[in-house]
Amino acid sequence: MKCSTFSAYWPRLAEGEGRHDGLSRRPAQTQGIYLHDPPPGYRPPRPRIPLKERQREARQDWILMRVTTVILVLTAAAVLVIISLIIATHS
Secondary structure: OOHHHHHHHHHHHHOOOOOOOOOOOOOOOOOOOOOOOOOOOOOOOOOOOOHHHHHHHHHHHHHHHHHHHHHHHHHHHHHHHHHHHHHHHHO
């Protein structure tokens, strides 16, 4: 490109006119990002949850984990007792 041609072309390029390279000068106006095919288990972000609600959910989760742990430990102990009784009776 000749220098005289470039100097005539540059003001139009700076204003966003002229040759288009596929990139726009300003961001597209969108209402948000939407996934066409969200991954499994994806949950969109929720609005802020109040502190009391978060504490209540944390307390429920803690209780659920404790109950699950107790049930799992008792089940494992029962399985070990059954296995030991089977071994003791077959000896």
